Amino acid sequence: xxGPADLADQAHHYLAAAPVxxxxxxxxxxxxxxxxxxxxGLLIVELGGGRRRxxxxxxxRVGLTQVAQIGQQVCTGETLAVVHAADAAAAEQAxxxxxxxxxxxxxxxxxxPVMLQRIGADGQTSFA
Numbered sequence: 001x002x003g004p005a006d007l008a009d010q011a012h013h014y015l016a017a018a019p020v021x022x023x024x025x026x027x028x029x030x031x032x033x034x035x036x037x038x039x040x041g042l043l044i045v046e047l048g049g050g051r052r053r054x055x056x057x058x059x060x061r062v063g064l065t066q067v068a069q070i071g072q073q074v075c076t077g078e079t080l081a082v083v084h085a086a087d088a089a090a091a092e093q094a095x096x097x098x099x100x101x102x103x104x105x106x107x108x109x110x111x112x113p114v115m116l117q118r119i120g121a122d123g124q125t126s127f128a
Contacts, residue, residue, distance in 0.1 A: 018061040018084035022091040024098055026074040033105035034070060040101050047085055047094055062086060064098070071111035074104065 007014055044050055048059035067081040068074055080102055085091035118125045 016061050018063075018086065020083075020085045020088050020091040022083045022085070022088075022095050023066075023079045024081045024083060024095045026068075026076055026078045026080050026104065027099070028104055029075045030073070030104040030106050031108050032068045032070050032072045032074060032080075032102060033107075033109045034103035036101040040064070040067075040098065043094055043097055043101070047083075047090060059086060062090075068102065069111060071109050073108070 004010075004014060041050070044063050045052060047062040048057075049063040051058060062084050065082045065084065066079055068079075074080060081098060083091050083094045083098065085094060
């Protein structure tokens with residue numbers, strides 16, 4: 001479609017970075033046991049990475065990277081995620097909110113399955 005063939009592998013060569021990047025440190029040791037994914041999506045919208053209305057502009061520089069996965073063991077001070085924001089105030093606000101949206105438990109948990117079902121010509125076949 002006319003874009004660079006290596007965009008996925010070399011995005012940093014083509015896309016601008018957010019002015020502020022703030023690592024969110026784990027407050028304790030444990031296992032990532034859950035996350036409020038819908039609220040995390042809304043947090044990204046608040047940062048400017050999504051639209052509330054069709055006419056809203058999207059800032060492609062903002063969002064989250066290096067988000068810890070469910071089942072991942074973390075220790076105090078380890079990075080749970082990196083917030084990319086347009087300014088320091090937005091980064092701090094998003095980091096504080098994100099910390100409430102990630103759950104860290106004391107016991108190991110299994111990550112959820114990547115695929116729940118396969119839909120074929122004959123209907124649904126469950127993997128769960």
